[in-house]
Amino acid sequence: GAGVSQSPRYKVAKRGQDVALRCDPISGHVSLFWYQQALGQGPEFLTYFQNEAQLDKSGLPSDRFFAERPEGSVSTLKIQRTQQEDSAVYLCASSSDDSYNSPLHFGNGTRLTVT
Amino acid sequence: TQLLEQSPQFLSIQEGENLTVYCNSSSVFSSLQWYRQEPGEGPVLLVTVVTGGEVKKLKRLTFQFGDARKDSSLHITAAQPGDTGLYLCAGAKNYQLIWGAGTKLIIKP
Numbered sequence: 001g002a003g004v005s006q007s008p009r010y011k012v013a014k015r016g017q018d019v020a021l022r023c024d025p026i027s028g029h030v031s032l033f034w035y036q037q038a039l040g041q042g043p044e045f046l047t048y049f050q051n052e053a054q055l056d057k058s059g060l061p062s063d064r065f066f067a068e069r070p071e072g073s074v075s076t077l078k079i080q081r082t083q084q085e086d087s088a089v090y091l092c093a094s095s096s097d098d099s100y101n102s103p104l105h106f107g108n109g110t111r112l113t114v115t
Numbered sequence: 116t117q118l119l120e121q122s123p124q125f126l127s128i129q130e131g132e133n134l135t136v137y138c139n140s141s142s143v144f145s146s147l148q149w150y151r152q153e154p155g156e157g158p159v160l161l162v163t164v165v166t167g168g169e170v171k172k173l174k175r176l177t178f179q180f181g182d183a184r185k186d187s188s189l190h191i192t193a194a195q196p197g198d199t200g201l202y203l204c205a206g207a208k209n210y211q212l213i214w215g216a217g218t219k220l221i222i223k224p
Contacts, residue, residue, distance in 0.1 A: 040217065041216055043203070045211075100208075101165070104150075104205075106158050108156050108157050109155075109156075
């Protein structure tokens, strides 16, 4: 596809369950970001990949959050033992190079609801 | 902590009115990006400003980067209902992209 694709679109998990969120970036894009967004708020940075290397994971809120991008394309954000405070929209974005001046192309997000 | 203060947080105006949204910081940015986000979608880039004092126009939208590259504004002329959405600014500094909290804009017909 031409854009960033995220799946699933919606995910409902019971507290304590593990979830995996997938991001397919634009083909050839070097940089990949994961953000968490609360309703009506700006995105909060979670983690950043340059190709397969995770260069910054300072935004991951706890060790229950784990992200990978093993082949430098598709990325997965995994949340273990989900808690209610994990409920949010998780956005993935990619950009064509490693400059933070480059525009980000966002997917439509995965809305996670933890019950 | 590096912050990008965005104001107002919420704005509801009538169709045809003008408005300005501000992003302010004490930090200097190498560039600043403006995005618009509609419900259920990801943010979409509107413009990137790079040079201090730069002004860019996108139809009825005018973007300005402050001379010191610490602040930016978005001015919308004759707002239309289609302008409704969440407007986000993001400043690039070193290896980070610093995001504002967003301005939720509602244009009433």
